[in-house]
Amino acid sequence: MSEGPKKSKYSATRRLHLKSKLLKKAASMLAAEIEDKKHEKERVVNECFPPLKLSGLAVQELQDLCKELHRKIDVVDEARYEVEVKVARNNQEIQTLNGKIVDLKGVKRPSLKRVKKTTDDMLGAFTDTTKHMKADFKVNLKTVKKEEDKREEVTDWRKNVEAMSGMEGRKKLFNAGQ
Numbered sequence: 001m002s003e004g005p006k007k008s009k010y011s012a013t014r015r016l017h018l019k020s021k022l023l024k025k026a027a028s029m030l031a032a033e034i035e036d037k038k039h040e041k042e043r044v045v046n047e048c049f050p051p052l053k054l055s056g057l058a059v060q061e062l063q064d065l066c067k068e069l070h071r072k073i074d075v076v077d078e079a080r081y082e083v084e085v086k087v088a089r090n091n092q093e094i095q096t097l098n099g100k101i102v103d104l105k106g107v108k109r110p111s112l113k114r115v116k117k118t119t120d121d122m123l124g125a126f127t128d129t130t131k132h133m134k135a136d137f138k139v140n141l142k143t144v145k146k147e148e149d150k151r152e153e154v155t156d157w158r159k160n161v162e163a164m165s166g167m168e169g170r171k172k173l174f175n176a177g178q
Contacts, residue, residue: 052065
């Protein structure tokens with residue numbers, strides 16, 4: 001009986017029909033659940049905070065009511081702040097405990113370092129066949145041969161001055177004038 005794939009008991013159209021009915025039922029149940037949560041929230045709010053009756057109150061009574069509401073708001077803000085601090089402290093404690101767990105296990109994550117890859121390694125990452133073929137990018141580059149500069153021997157400049165400057169005649173005139 002284990003030969004070949006199992007045949008389903010239902011046809012494809014029957015399965016599709018059942019699936020669509022299940023999805024419709026789940027959607028209606030989800031909508032009903034959302035509506036129930038909404039009504040529950042309204043009930044709790046109305047129970048904890050009854051609606052204010054402001055009609056027919058004098059100015060002094062309204063001011064007292066405002067002061068009382070401000071006091072209640074301050075108490076709620078203090079409680080919210082305390083809860084936030086407690087949550088932050090718990091998160092910090094969780095992080096330290098996770099660090100201790102990692103230390104106890106003996107598994108430490110090494111800090112990652114930058115690694116230079118050669119062209120062969122980069123090409124090897126793409127395909128296995130390129131590992132065998134080494135890429136030589138210098139093959140197609142133009143080669144330039146350097147010509148050696150012809151340098152004359154540097155000799156004493158006083159001996160070469162007359163020959164280099166072409167002033168032999170003027171120098172003789174200068175020497176004759178003295």
